[in-house]
Amino acid sequence: xxxxxxxxxxxxxxxxxxxxxxxxxxxxVCPHAVFEIIDRKAExxxxxxxxxxxxxxxxxxxxxxxxxxGVGCAQAVIQGILKGKEPTCGCSSDTPGQTPGKANVxxx
Amino acid sequence: MxxxxxxxxxxxxxxxxxxxxxGKKEEPEKKLKWGIFGEYVTGxxxxxxxxVPRVAAQLNRSDKWEGMKVxxxxxxxxxxxxxxxxxxxxxxxxxxxxVTSNYKLTFDSLRKELNNLDAWILVLDTRGINVWCxxxxxxxxxxxxxNRIEETGLKNIVSHRRLIVPQLGATGISAHEVRERSGFTVxxxxxxxxxxxxxLQANMKTTPEMRKVTFNLIDRLTVAPxxxxxGLKIMLIICFVMFLLSGISxxxxxxxxxxxxxxxxxxxxxxxxxxxxxxxxxxxxxxRSFSLKGAWAGVIGFACLYILGLTGNEVLRSxxxxxxxxxxxxxxxxxxxxxxxxxxxxxxxxxxRFAIPTQIAVSAAGALLWISxxxxxxxx
Numbered sequence: 001x002x003x004x005x006x007x008x009x010x011x012x013x014x015x016x017x018x019x020x021x022x023x024x025x026x027x028x029v030c031p032h033a034v035f036e037i038i039d040r041k042a043e044x045x046x047x048x049x050x051x052x053x054x055x056x057x058x059x060x061x062x063x064x065x066x067x068x069x070g071v072g073c074a075q076a077v078i079q080g081i082l083k084g085k086e087p088t089c090g091c092s093s094d095t096p097g098q099t100p101g102k103a104n105v106x107x108x
Numbered sequence: 109m110x111x112x113x114x115x116x117x118x119x120x121x122x123x124x125x126x127x128x129x130x131g132k133k134e135e136p137e138k139k140l141k142w143g144i145f146g147e148y149v150t151g152x153x154x155x156x157x158x159x160v161p162r163v164a165a166q167l168n169r170s171d172k173w174e175g176m177k178v179x180x181x182x183x184x185x186x187x188x189x190x191x192x193x194x195x196x197x198x199x200x201x202x203x204x205x206x207v208t209s210n211y212k213l214t215f216d217s218l219r220k221e222l223n224n225l226d227a228w229i230l231v232l233d234t235r236g237i238n239v240w241c242x243x244x245x246x247x248x249x250x251x252x253x254x255n256r257i258e259e260t261g262l263k264n265i266v267s268h269r270r271l272i273v274p275q276l277g278a279t280g281i282s283a284h285e286v287r288e289r290s291g292f293t294v295x296x297x298x299x300x301x302x303x304x305x306x307x308l309q310a311n312m313k314t315t316p317e318m319r320k321v322t323f324n325l326i327d328r329l330t331v332a333p334x335x336x337x338x339g340l341k342i343m344l345i346i347c348f349v350m351f352l353l354s355g356i357s358x359x360x361x362x363x364x365x366x367x368x369x370x371x372x373x374x375x376x377x378x379x380x381x382x383x384x385x386x387x388x389x390x391x392x393x394x395x396r397s398f399s400l401k402g403a404w405a406g407v408i409g410f411a412c413l414y415i416l417g418l419t420g421n422e423v424l425r426s427x428x429x430x431x432x433x434x435x436x437x438x439x440x441x442x443x444x445x446x447x448x449x450x451x452x453x454x455x456x457x458x459x460x461r462f463a464i465p466t467q468i469a470v471s472a473a474g475a476l477l478w479i480s481x482x483x484x485x486x487x488x
Contacts, residue, residue: 004323004448007396007455028296028314029278031321032450052452053244055278069279070453071244073446074398077456087453088245 003032003049011050012068017041019064026056026065146189148219153195157261162195163229165222178213179330181337187212188236193260197226201267204308206297207253208274209234209242218301225308228266232256243280250282254289263291272297272312275319323449328387331447336383339440343379346436347372356482370418378433381409382440387447398451399463402441406434423488425481431474435467442467 013034022040027033032049035042035056042064044050054069070087080087147170152159167175178184188210196219205228208218215231232252234242242248253271257263273281275296283294298307298318307314350371355363386393386405393401410430413419419429442463445451 002391004391004450005396006451007458010454010458011452012454025283028319029275031276031299031319033316033320049450050452051450052454053279055243055276058280058282059278059284061284068454069244071446072448072451072453072456074442074456074460075446077453077460 005048006051006072008048011047011052012066013044013047013050013052013056014066015042015044016064016066019062021062021064023061025059025061029055029059031055148189148216149194153198156264157193160193160195160228160265163219165196165219165225167216167220171216175213175216179333181334184334185236189215189231191231191233191256193262193265194229194231195227196222196229197224199226199228201265203227203266204272205230205262205266205270206272206304207232207277209237209239209248211236211238211242214238218304221301221304225305228262230256230260230262230271239274240276240279243277246280248277249280250285250289253281253286257290257292269293270295274301275299275314276321321449323390325388327449328390332384332387335387335440335444335447336380339379339383339443343375347375350375358483370420373418374413374429374433375436377409377413378406378436379440381405381433381437383444385409386437386441387444390444390448397459397463398445398448399438399442399459399467402438402444403434405441406430406437409433409437421487422481423486424477424484428474428476428478428481431470432478433474435471435474438463438470439467 020042022037022042024037024042026042027035027037031053032046032051034044034046034050036045037043050067051072052067052069054067057065057067057069073087076087147168148163149161150164151162153162154160174183174187178187189212191210203226206218206222207230208214210231210233215229218229230253232242232248233256234247234252237245237247239248253273263269269292271286271292271294273283273294273296276299278296281294283296286292286294295312296314297312298304298314299321300318303314303318307318351363351368354368354371355361382402382405385408386398386402389405390401393404395401395404407430410419410433413429413433414426419426442459445456445459
């Protein structure tokens with residue numbers, strides 16, 4: 001199957017092999033097949049396919065994976081700069097009582 | 109947006125654990141433990157934790173119609189179901205538990221795959237947002253899952269301790285933390301609900317294909333209408349401004365048919381280049397960055413307009429249009445990163461550092477050339 005790639009050499013993903021136990025959780029949760037288990041250790045086999053969703057690091061029970069996760073959304077980055085915050089998906093409101101429809105940006 | 113739809117969805121805006129819709133008049137039959145439900149609730153099933161609503165595994169006409177509207181960005185931010193536990197078929201203590209978000213489009217795409225199955229559906233409060241986006245935001249997260257397990261009394265409804273969570277929920281959920289805090293083991297199921305029957309048949313094993321996110325032509329065209337609708341207002345304002353400006357000439361102010369309508373068509377085409385043509389042709393447009401792909405879509409749009417004679421026969425105006433269309437289309441396609449399934453934050457930031465100043469410069473140059481076309485007439 002054809003694979004989509006975004007920019008090269010940008011991902012903040014790092015793997016600490018010393019901490020890795022080869023459980024394979026990262027391979028299970030990665031939506032872009034970035035990992036493979038080779039010789040009972042995780043290996044990053046397709047770094048440029050990483051979209052920094054953070055699923056791997058969140059589910060690594062041994063803290064072997066680090067990634068600065070976030071949304072790859074230009075609107076969110078623009079909104080983040082305007083509001084002086086980290087870019088987040090503005091589709092739902094964080095403040096109770098505010099209509100989510102008002103902060104209408106990307107996903108859904 | 110009418111009053112009625114606002115009321116039914118009042119639970120989506122607030123993180124309140126209790127449903128706030130209880131004051132709403134509805135048939136008492138449908139008023140179960142966790143609030144008020146729509147037509148998709150076909151009955152109830154008794155459990156140790158009291159009655160649980162049973163939902164249909166087929167979508168009715170209203171589900172499909174409302175789903176289509178949401179795809180067109182109508183009522184999209186107010187389309188949710190009440191969080192809690194639901195039943196499909198006739199589940200018992202050993203039946204599987206599927207976890208999902210309370211965006212109704214997501215909830216529907218899950219239940220329609222559960223024909224002839226007995227299952228529990230645990231709906232998390234993601235404030236009406238789909239699993240992946242909510243996971244990115246953290247609302248489809250470990251805390252919410254652990255709390256929802258407690259609140260619904262799931263431990264008394266099922267005897268096993270396994271949850272099937274959609275793989276894309278992993279961005280917000282930490283499986284080992286969930287196990288520590290609730291005793292439930294998270295099994296990551298397929299990305300797409302349509303793979304659930306095959307996943308269950310394979311004894312809860314996913315294939316590499318089930319785990320991969322795609323962004324094929326159909327996926328891209330499905331999300332395009334929302335993209336188109338979002339900038340519509342700004343596009344119409346630009347159309348109006350260009351229409352008014354096009355009347356200015358050294359011979360005085362002149363609005364003429366059909367020439368004054370050409371700039372409006374040009375703006376509309378530029379808009380569709382960035383919101384429809386570029387998304388449709390995404391993998392085939394040159395370059396990796398979305399802004400570059402959008403610029404190419406703009407070139408295609410300009411070529412069509414030029415051949416049709418809509419950019420006029422003056423050199424300055426034509427080049428002006430080329431640059432304006434490229435700038436506009438490029439910016440719109442850059443925004444499509446948010447709808448795509450493979451762009452990273454680091455990548456988008458890197459791209460924007462170059463793309464935004466370039467887009468501004470190109471558009472400004474285009475505007476200058478276009479304006480200078482008022483005074484200088486060079487024809488080929």
